[in-house]
Amino acid sequence: MPQPDTTAAPTDSSIYREYILDVRIVERTTGDGDTRYRFEAPDHQGVEFADPEMATLYADVYFDVNGFQEAGTGEHGVPPTVIQAGRDTLVAYFLTQDGVDVHWAASFYGEKPEKIERYVSRVRKRSKKIREGAKQKQLT
Amino acid sequence: MVDFTRRQVLSKSVAAALGASVIGVASGEEVDESDTPGAPSVKGELKRFSTTAFGAEVTGPFVFQNGSLLYSLQHPEAENPEPFDTAGIGYFSGFQFELDGTNDDFDELSTPQTEAEQRQVRSGNGDYTIFAHGRDEINGGEERLGVTQTPDGTDITLDNFEGTQYGAAGTNPDCNQFVPTDEDGTEGYLFTNWENSPGNVSRIPLRQTRDGEWEADLEDAINLANTEPFREIGGTRINCYGDLSPWGTMISSEENYAHPRVSLTNQVGDIVDAGTGKGRIGGCQFWNRPNPTGIQSAVDDYYGDEAWSIQGYWALDGVEFLAYYLGAEQSDQNSNSNSTEPISDTYPNPYRYGYHVDFREPTADPPQPVKYYVMGRASWEAPNIQADEQTVYMCSDGDSKGIYKFVADEVIPEYDDPMEVSGTLYAPKITNPQADASTVGTRKSPAEYSLDIEWIPLGSASNAEIEEWIAEYDDITQSDYLRAHAESDWVEDREAALEEADREVIENGNQNYITNEEIVEWADQYYAEGPDNVDEKLRRVPFLETRAAAKEIGASIEFNKAEGVDSKDGAGPGDPVYFGISEFNDDLANDSGDIQMDRVDGGVVYRGVLESDYNISTLEPVIVGPDFTDEPEDADDALRNVDNVYVMDDGRVLCCEDGFGGPARSYPNDGLYVYEPEPEEESERNENGGNDNNGNGNGNNGNGNGNNGNNGNGNGNNGNGNGNNGNS
Numbered sequence: 001m002p003q004p005d006t007t008a009a010p011t012d013s014s015i016y017r018e019y020i021l022d023v024r025i026v027e028r029t030t031g032d033g034d035t036r037y038r039f040e041a042p043d044h045q046g047v048e049f050a051d052p053e054m055a056t057l058y059a060d061v062y063f064d065v066n067g068f069q070e071a072g073t074g075e076h077g078v079p080p081t082v083i084q085a086g087r088d089t090l091v092a093y094f095l096t097q098d099g100v101d102v103h104w105a106a107s108f109y110g111e112k113p114e115k116i117e118r119y120v121s122r123v124r125k126r127s128k129k130i131r132e133g134a135k136q137k138q139l140t
Numbered sequence: 141m142v143d144f145t146r147r148q149v150l151s152k153s154v155a156a157a158l159g160a161s162v163i164g165v166a167s168g169e170e171v172d173e174s175d176t177p178g179a180p181s182v183k184g185e186l187k188r189f190s191t192t193a194f195g196a197e198v199t200g201p202f203v204f205q206n207g208s209l210l211y212s213l214q215h216p217e218a219e220n221p222e223p224f225d226t227a228g229i230g231y232f233s234g235f236q237f238e239l240d241g242t243n244d245d246f247d248e249l250s251t252p253q254t255e256a257e258q259r260q261v262r263s264g265n266g267d268y269t270i271f272a273h274g275r276d277e278i279n280g281g282e283e284r285l286g287v288t289q290t291p292d293g294t295d296i297t298l299d300n301f302e303g304t305q306y307g308a309a310g311t312n313p314d315c316n317q318f319v320p321t322d323e324d325g326t327e328g329y330l331f332t333n334w335e336n337s338p339g340n341v342s343r344i345p346l347r348q349t350r351d352g353e354w355e356a357d358l359e360d361a362i363n364l365a366n367t368e369p370f371r372e373i374g375g376t377r378i379n380c381y382g383d384l385s386p387w388g389t390m391i392s393s394e395e396n397y398a399h400p401r402v403s404l405t406n407q408v409g410d411i412v413d414a415g416t417g418k419g420r421i422g423g424c425q426f427w428n429r430p431n432p433t434g435i436q437s438a439v440d441d442y443y444g445d446e447a448w449s450i451q452g453y454w455a456l457d458g459v460e461f462l463a464y465y466l467g468a469e470q471s472d473q474n475s476n477s478n479s480t481e482p483i484s485d486t487y488p489n490p491y492r493y494g495y496h497v498d499f500r501e502p503t504a505d506p507p508q509p510v511k512y513y514v515m516g517r518a519s520w521e522a523p524n525i526q527a528d529e530q531t532v533y534m535c536s537d538g539d540s541k542g543i544y545k546f547v548a549d550e551v552i553p554e555y556d557d558p559m560e561v562s563g564t565l566y567a568p569k570i571t572n573p574q575a576d577a578s579t580v581g582t583r584k585s586p587a588e589y590s591l592d593i594e595w596i597p598l599g600s601a602s603n604a605e606i607e608e609w610i611a612e613y614d615d616i617t618q619s620d621y622l623r624a625h626a627e628s629d630w631v632e633d634r635e636a637a638l639e640e641a642d643r644e645v646i647e648n649g650n651q652n653y654i655t656n657e658e659i660v661e662w663a664d665q666y667y668a669e670g671p672d673n674v675d676e677k678l679r680r681v682p683f684l685e686t687r688a689a690a691k692e693i694g695a696s697i698e699f700n701k702a703e704g705v706d707s708k709d710g711a712g713p714g715d716p717v718y719f720g721i722s723e724f725n726d727d728l729a730n731d732s733g734d735i736q737m738d739r740v741d742g743g744v745v746y747r748g749v750l751e752s753d754y755n756i757s758t759l760e761p762v763i764v765g766p767d768f769t770d771e772p773e774d775a776d777d778a779l780r781n782v783d784n785v786y787v788m789d790d791g792r793v794l795c796c797e798d799g800f801g802g803p804a805r806s807y808p809n810d811g812l813y814v815y816e817p818e819p820e821e822e823s824e825r826n827e828n829g830g831n832d833n834n835g836n837g838n839g840n841n842g843n844g845n846g847n848n849g850n851n852g853n854g855n856g857n858n859g860n861g862n863g864n865n866g867n868s
Contacts, residue, residue, distance in 0.1 A: 086173060087741070110722070110781050112397065112455075114449055114452065114453070
């Protein structure tokens with residue numbers, strides 16, 4: 001699922017979602033006809049997802065921790081900023097990783113799936129508030 | 141898959157730009173994580189005996205008469221090396237507890253730091269030896285261990301049926317209880333729970349050889365759920381932990397996580413007052429919805445940004461498989477997919493699940509299971525039946541749940557017919573002001589303040605009475621969900637009918653079962669007349685809708701993940717009963733209810749002392765887990781997220797973890813710790829110091845043995861989140 005954006009130029013692309021501070025998700029069609037959603041942000045190497053839900057969740061994690069860099073953390077390392085942000089943010093980031101779904105995360109974290117979903121919900125809501133707050137401060 | 145072994149300190153990118161906007165943003169319903177005084181701490185000594193294989197939790201501990209220890213290897217990661225790659229039940233060959241009350245009988249185990257260490261079951265002494273794996277052939281090849289079957293003998297697995305299943309069949313062994321058939325306790329039957337839906341309880345003949353090893357006779361093992369007596373009472377689901385009763389039988393607890401009819405802190409009265417269940421309704425109200433687990437995504441679609449998380453909906457996994465177990469035709473299945481065509485012939489009755497199951501004649505062929513309906517319906521993790529054989533303490537797992545008490549009118553095994561067992565069910569009320577920040581003005585640490593508890597009677601009845609009430613809901617199917625709640629003809633337009641029915645249930649409740657109005661009416665009569673004087677037709681409410689009823693009358697249904705309760709065999713007045721609360725957060729650390737304390741994500745083990753009548757009125761914290769904010773030097777050796785607790789005959793307590801595997805620790809594995817209580821004189825000092833809830837706050841931060849492996853070094857990380865968490 002999430003892959004650093006090192007692939008060839010998209011055959012076709014459009015903005016799937018645009019956020020503040022030049023953060024965006026670009027939808028593109030690959031040469032094989034598959035659709036990919038690429039998270040892009042300043043000082044970020046970019047990362048691609050097959051599932052747009054995961055792309056937007058990744059963006060929410062990004063805003064939740066005031067941004068982070070994926071590069072240099074290893075293929076699937078966790079940025080320290082995410083680790084330090086708290087359980088809900090870490091779980092949300094974890095879910096964006098390849099092969100992790102709600103049930104796997106629930107098992108791994110000794111939680112029930114509904115709590116994993118609540119973590120995700122919190123991150124999404126908090127991220128939305130952060131963006132709204134930034135807009136009010138004209139940090140766009 | 142994910143590999144968290146590498147981590148480097150990186151610069152932040154846009155933090156400076158955004159920083160000012162995030163100040164004051166709350167993290168949700170509970171208070172923020174912080175460094176809580178006394179977390180972690182231990183009154184006594186905590187010593188690590190074992191760590192389990194990656195992906196597994198430590199569960200189902202049992203100590204034989206001679207001190208041998210076994211536990212279940214539940215859902216280990218499939219890429220672990222054999223034999224740790226599949227679920228099983230194993231014992232520690234070559235080790236026995238001396239049962240003299242001290243932790244001197246084993247060596248402290250180091251923390252698992254290498255991948256090889258993390259992918260196996262390790263112990264300070266002895267070798268973990270698995271004698272049975274889930275799905276092993278048993279019963280002469282007729283069955284597979286832990287796997288339920290339809291009446292015609294088809295294995296109920298995802299290979300054979302379309303739909304959801306609560307964990308893959310035969311992968312979740314949990315509680316183990318050994319019922320000996322000889323005086324030495326070296327030969328008998330091992331009963332094991334299988335936490336799936338449909339659930340199962342296996343019975344394996346087990347004997348100890350002359351050289352001290354344990355041998356299982358799988359050829360003669362059986363799955364009790366596949367026997368006719370169990371099927372006749374509806375079977376079982378999500379068999380979690382349990383207890384060995386004082387009368388020497390396996391008690392299997394049904395952790396029916398799908399029982400909540402209201403989500404989290406809500407009450408049924410809130411729904412009635414608001415005229416809608418929007419934002420409040422819980423999973424059980426969708427029990428007989430076609431494709432029941434689809435309700436969450438349906439609600440997300442129906443309500444968009446106003447959708448809410450439906451508590452317990454995910455535990456509707458496997459309800460349809462339960463229907464096939466009972467003999468339903470696979471009418472709702474297309475090729476390779478589960479449809480929303482309603483199951484209309486045979487469907488499980490929700491009020492038949494969520495109880496403690498006893499096997500009163502454990503050696504019979506087959507034994508007759510008995511469900512103790514009279515002890516209430518919940519997501520039971522475990523009961524602890526006291527030596528008076530009348531008093532039972534019980535933990536219901538999950539968020540905004542309760543610990544409960546039941547007192548039988550007579551000694552339970554003296555009822556000739558267990559269906560005649562009668563008694564009173566009680567819910568907890570936490571009464572000391574220090575537990576409530578809204579009263580005392582500050583959030584107290586759960587490490588420093590006890591909880592004073594009173595027990596509120598919910599109602600009295602007999603098992604047979606309740607079974608009659610339950611039977612009134614026996615023939616309700618998925619068709620009835622559509623018929624009762626949709627105007628459209630579901631035969632003509634199933635999807636339209638389903639949405640209409642869903643919305644109607646959300647607005648006005650599921651009319652097929654006990655209604656919201658009946659629960660509110662019960663509470664009104666309870667307040668006016670007392671628990672014993674409600675209308676006859678409402679007496680069922682506290683037994684079949686235990687959580688909803690207890691909430692409605694103001695009980696403290698605020699516990700989070702109450703996962704363990706136990707006392708030593710024969711415990712009497714003056715002896716302790718331990719309660720494991722896996723996480724002290726959410727409803728225990730929010731701004732509502734009777735408990736509004738500081739948050740300790742690592743959980744708390746409480747100790748209550750039995751009074752002369754086997755009552756417990758105070759819960760004293762004795763082991764407090766780490767905060768999420770703690771570094772590995774604090775968290776590595778602390779008990780984090782306790783699950784089962786098991787009190788050995790010498791008074792020590794086995795504490796099993798099912799933990800949050802991420803930060804705070806330098807390794808991802810769950811462990812088994814042995815708690816040695818503080819000496820009695822020290823205990824009395826603590827008690828005096830902690831009286832009047834002035835805080836006792838003594839703190840033995842873990843065991844301080846410094847046996848931490850290489851935490852915090854090696855790969856340049858800061859300690860937390862290390863480990864090979866992946867399964868790629």
